[in-house]
Every structure is written in C-alpha cells, then in structure tokens.
Amino acid sequence: MSFIERPRFSCMLGGALATLTSLPRVIPIIHGAQGCGGQLTNSYAYGGYLGVGYCGGASLPSSNVSEREIIFGGADRLKKEIEAAYEVMDGDLFVVVTSCMTDLIGDDVEAVLNEVEKPDSPLVYIDTGGFKGNSYYGYDIVIQGLFEQFIPVQEEKDPKLVNLLGLVPAYDPFFRGDLEEVRRILSLIGVKATTFLTPDQTIEDVKNAGKASLNILLSPVHGLKAVESAKNIHGIDYIVENLPIGSNASVKFALDVAEKLGIDREFAEKALQKEVDRYYQYVDRATDVIADTDFQNYAVVINNSTEALPYTLFLDNEIGWLPEYVFITDELNDKQKQLIRDRFEAESFENPPELVFETDTFKIQQHITQNRPQFLSDTYNDTLDPVFVLGSTIDRKLAEVLGGKYLNTSFPVISRIIINHTYAGFNGGLALLEDLITGQVSGR
C-alpha cells in the first residue's frame, strides 16, 4: 500500500475506538502510548464533530507505555491499568485494545487478562495493532470480537429480530441517523432491529444480538468478518444490502429483508406504499423550484466503498442527475475491488458513471482535470457543468476547481456538525434532496 496524502480513514485502533465509544456503556482500555487514545479521538471527531462519547478522549484508560515498557515489556503496566480501571470506571463491558507499538513489543495480553481477578463486568480483549488494517477493519474486528467473546449463543431465534451492521462510526459520518432510519423502515414491515451504535441501545440489546435471525450488512466489504463469525458461532445468516437512500432504494431494501425473513410480500408492499405516498407528496412541492430552475446536475461522488454506490444510485435512479465519476477512497485489496465493481455493474444506471479506486486526494482531482475537455481551451466542449461534488471537506477544493457546488457527505466532515441527520431511507432521501437544492439556492 502506498503513502497517502491526507488520509480519509484512521488506523485499526482508531476505528475500534470510534466503535467502542459508540457502544452503550463500554469502557475501552488501550494498551499503547499516551497519544493513541487522545489523538485518535481527534481523528474520529472529524466525522461531523463526533464527540468523545461516554468514555473516550481524556477519559480513556490507557497504559501509556513509555521507553521503560518497551525495554522491559508492558504486561505489568497493563495489569495495573486494568485493575485500576475496574476500581474507577463505571461500565457494563471493559474491552482491552492494543496499538501498533505494543504489538511490536509483543506483550502477551491474553496472559495478563488471565491474571486479572475475575471482575463483575465482563472483560474482553481485541487485538487492534495499528498496521494490520485501517479504521474500517477496526470496526469489523470489534464487532467480530463481540460476537465471539461477549454475545451469548442463543439456540432460539426471534424470527422478527435482525442486526444492522456495516456502518462505521465517524468514518460513515451519518451512522446514527442512518441506522435509526433504516430501523424505522424495518419497523414498517414488523421487523425489530438491533443497531448497536445508536444512543437508545443498551448492553442488553447488544447481548440479545445472538437471538437475531438475520444480520443485515449495509456494506459490501466492511463488517464481513463479523457477520461470518456470527454465522459460524451463532448460526445467524446474513445478507449484504446497499444502504438505502430514497424511496426506490428503501422499498427494494425492505422487500429484500421481508423475503429473507419470510414476511408476506403483499403485506410488506402495502405497508411501504403509505411511506412512498408520503415521500412523493413532499417531493411534489419541491418540484416547482426544481422545474423552473433546471436543477439537474452532473455529479462527482467521493466516498468509501459502503456509501459511494448508494449515493450514486440515489442521484441517478431517484432524482435523475448524472453521476459522472465515483471515487472510492478506502484502501481495498484486489478481491474487494472486484466485489465493488461487480456490485456497480449489477445495478442499472441511466448514466453509468466511471468507477475509480483512489485514496489520494490530489490524484482524484488530477483524474478529472486530465481527462475532461473543459480544461482545454476550446469553446465547444463536453463540459462537466453544472456539477455537484458529494464528498468530504477536503473535496471542496475540487468543487472550486470544477466551478461547481459541494455537499459534505463523507469523512472528513468538518464544514458541518452531524447529530442525528440522516441521508438514509425515506426521510434521508428527502433530506438529501433538500440539501442538494439548498446548495444551489443558499446564496439567494
């Protein structure tokens, strides 16, 4: 893997901390240097100013290993840290996570955990040494760890209970609002969902995840290890679905789940129709301004492998825009890239976009400016105009170069705060339409 200019993701520990601080009443314990916890918290804050959470930032217990531990080993320091954390911190689950440097020193964390006196709240260990993967992988391995070490295996499943997985806190910046909206859609067809990461969740909900009869993975690549583990250990089957954005996608999503769970299709369609009607009544009254002002745009979508396709589908299939380029910015291996390519090809686009895998911000801009005739001096060109860039804060520069508008939808999100905003589902589709039009009228 090459060097990266201004990375749009963090290390494995960074993803693990973003996830653990979003889980209910979890106390992470870092075995690492003092800066890992503090500064990886800064990192996830760029996911729309996601705050420290219940136990993040300066409250994170951390062994803060220094030169002494590097020479003599950090096991003793970690043991003391865990014992003190149990004396001071108030949590339902304690999770030891490691950093690249403690993995390098080779401390036997398992042995330390065995030495620690059996505490009241459970203690698990997840190996998150920095350079084995990035923040998306960190999420995957934490959820996998929960299925393997914490969530009890339940023989009896609830036929109407599912788990929603695949959205990584901060690195999928709208994760909370999106999960809530997807759960709401499922509730329309009588399905309950465990989201793990939304504020309403309790540790009991997490424990109950073993009762689910289906895992729904909202990402083609992130979370696969977790759902595979859940399948092997808990016997929970899984489906991979696009994060639904807009009316068409939400209906398709809900019907896929209904079919998988054996829910009567007619019942589901009827339940969803009410939502579709409501959705289009809203769209109806946005149409005057859209029709009178020619708000159809070319689009450039810059996002991770989870969200790039859903946004592109919404733009193309739902509101009739012309996505020209889709840049996928997370680091993927060849197999994963092929998986994404296949998923893109399986969709029908009115205006099939060019799919580019690129982690480097500079090269994203270069790809367009070197390949588009609008940067030649000819008068009559196939220009990318009007154009809308849906990407991260660092892609604002690209929008400026293209002379277009920009909406901050992917990590890093610094030009807006995200609390419970969503672009998923019916409500999210409306919100996205709203923001895309607002982007064009906000100067009025």
Added chain:
Amino acid sequence: MKFDVNFDVQVPNPRERQRATAYAFGGCTSDLRKGSCAGCLGRCDRNFTQAMFCQMGVSTLISFSTKDSVVIMHGPVGCGSQSHGVDFSIKQFGAARGVKMEGARWFSTNLNESDVIRGGNEKLYDTIIEADRRFHPTAIFVCNTCAPGVIGDDIESVVDQAQKQVTATIVPLHCPGFSAKVFSSAYDVVYHGIMHRFKFEPKKYIDYTPFDETDPDYELKKLAHERKKSRTVNLYNAWSIGPGDEKEIRRLLEAIGLNVNIFVEFKEPDDWRFITEAALNVSFCHVHDVYFLEYLKREFNIPYILPTIPIGTDQTKKFVTAIAEFFGLEKEAEKLLRHEEEKLRKALEPIRRNVEGKKVLISGGFLRIGATGLLANEIGLKVVGFRNFNYDEFGDLLFGEIQEKIGDVQNSVSTQANELVNMVYKLKPDIAISHPSVGVWLVKSGVPSLTLFAQRFTYFGFTGAYSLARRIERTLKNKAYSRNLAAHTRLPYQEQWYGKSPYHYITGMPDTDKEAL
C-alpha cells in the same frame, strides 16, 4: 535550576529528563513549589493513567504553521489521520495576520505490517520525493512516530539522502509519542530540527545588498541600520497565540518606539534568516520557546528574556516593562502602561460587579493558567484550583506571586479526566477555563467551560484582558446548557471514585499531600 540542554545531539532529551518537568502531582500551590524546588516532583507517577496528547501530535503545530510547508507522518495511517482540522485554522489565522497560507498539506507514509518487518525507509524516501514534486513546499517536516521509533528506522539517513534530490529543506523530527511523557517536549524537538536545518543570518545579495564603502553616506547608512537593529525585538508566537494577541503586544511595544518582529509561525523559512537582525529575543511562553532562544543566545550571542506571559494587567505590565528596561525605555513604558491600565480598570468595573465571587477552576499549560488565574482574581473571581498539564521550576516565580495574591489553593499536575471531574466535584466551581479537549468533561460535570485559548479572540495584553473578562461574564449569564447536560448524561466514573482523593493513583507523593482534597 535544572535546564540541561545539549544542542549537538541528534535527539533532544524529553523534558522530564532535560528540565525535571513533572507530569503528576496533587496538592496545594505551596506543596507544588516546594516539590519543584526540591526536585521531587519528577519522581511522581501514576498507577492509573488515561489517554492524552503525544509529542508527535504537538510537533505538527509549528510544522503546519510554517508557511507553505508539508508534513509527513512516518508511521501507520492513524498518526496521519488527525490533522484535518488544521487546514481551516492555518488559513483563517494566517489571513488574519496578512499571510496567505496554502492550507494543511500532509502525507502519511501508511506503514503496514510488511513495511514494519522490512523497515519503512524506502517508503519514507518515496513520500518525501512526491511531497516535493507535488507541492514545491518550503520545508518538509518528517515526524517519526512510535512504530518506526520502536523498530529503530534511521530517518536521518533517509532525509540526508532525499535532501540531494529535492529543493525543499527536509527537517527530521524525532517525536515518537512513547519517548516523552511531557508532550510539550515536542517544541524542543521541532526547534531542534529547525535549528539544525536552517540558517538564521541574512544572506548577502539575496536578503540584502551590502552598503558601498565609497558611498559618501556609508557611515550614515551603517549607523541607521545599526540603530534599527538595536531597537528591534523578536517575539515568538505559538499555536495557542492568536492574531489578536500579536496585534495587541505589537501595539504596546511599537508605542514605546520599538520595532517588533514575530517568529517562527506564519513565516516561511527564508524569513527566519532575519531572526538575528534584532537586539533581543523575548518569549511569550517559555514552555514553547526557551530551548530555541537558548540556542540563539549560544550561537549568535543574542540575549533573551522570559518576562512572563502577558495576560492580565500585572503580567502585561511586567512583560512590557522588562522589555522596556532592556532598551532603556522605562519612562515611555511607564507612561503608556499607566494610561492603558487606567482605561482597562474603568472598562472592567461593570464586569467585575457581575462576576465577583464566582468560583473558577483553570486547567492547561502552567504559565498560561497561572497568569489567567491572576487575571480572574483581578476581576473579582475566586480561583479555587489550578490543574497544570505539567510543571517545572520555570513556573516557580509566577506561582509564588499566585500564592501571595490568591492564596494556597489546589494545584495539581495532571492531564487525567478522572482527576479533573473529582476536583470539580470537591471544589464546585461556577465556571472553568480549560485547554481544548478537556472542556467536554467540565461541561458534562455541569460547569460551563471557556477555552483557555481561542485564536479568534484576543487574550493577551489590555484588550485581551477585557475580551476574556467579557467572555467570562457572558458565559456566567446563562448556564442552561451545562446544567441540562449534567442533569441528563452520566460520566463514566463510579460513585465511590468521588469519595477518594483525586490524587489517589499518583505515586511517589508524601501521603499528607494526597489527603489534601
């Protein structure tokens, strides 16, 4: 005083060794000063620790605010994912100084498992070449992080090799997080890199044309130049010092007839060559600069003074007076300061009536919080405690003044949130003033918190004192946000923790100190 520096080494010592800087202590101001004098603060440590900043993160601050630089974080991608917020800051605060900054440009060498096994040198080399080719920067700062630090990558040799191929000056920074507990060691690391890679004297025919000796006005021109230099003072800014602060202090010093230059941030390295065109170096904050000023003294014979940080009336007066004394401008300074003080005093009167007696807790770097405490005291607030990120003998003079004016209040050395919330529980402040990343724990505890530095406000000098006083008054006017938040959220600490001393886990302290709170 222990201030043991050797500029000839490749890697400067962390401050806990270089100047016995403490990072753990709990007690009162008198205990703190006693401990610091006896050198026993340095023996304190902790059995329970929480996450904080590291020197790698802090090293990026001067690096990014060097005009048109590129920063390379040599390590796994996590270390390079924390700087997105810098872009806005340097553009905005550069513009406010009249400097057009290019924005934050950086690379992560993105080390993975196989790089760590094979060594990351080749990747670092490629990254440096690409950084130069892509951006044509003035300087490339290479931050060495923990992973290459542990495996012992020799970044110096990579830098020397790459330097032959690029036009930017490459600055190796030895800043792996694990090697310093006191994260302000980062300032020494960056200055160390800067002093070894850049020149600090103007270059003939590039920066200036020498006077022609046959010119009839030669003597006059030479005298004028020398006169100007003898009236020039250099100040040293820092990330936490905003454009308003620089403007205010410049205003005061120019009013007494001095030329003021401000280094090193928001300047390009070519500008640094004019550092030696001054008669005196003055640090706003020795925590930030003393290492560099000591070097300039030893190397170029430029004297420096560390008067105090110019926050609040008294410290501002001291700051300006100390500089005026050096230049023999005491009378001018006295007149100016009397006038400024009188104006400020009148302006603060109505604010004082609204804030008098309110209890304040202050947390952050020791020099800034000390002076802020004196300012708070000046406007009638009751300072109930200080929480220093770290502490060394450089603070003793200021905290002596504090003990005299404010009394022997709680004074801990800590970055730990558990100790902070415990202190808040006991001291029950009405308001807090705190360093970024700490505020959230205060607000969740029900205490509204102001940021200890906010570059969009002025904090220094007379206008800064008024600005901070107004912010305190404004914050106290409506505490609904923190009240509601505290009522509806929970902190991650057990009830029984609040029954213990906040200093319970600090080791190496006399037991009597531990029970002080």
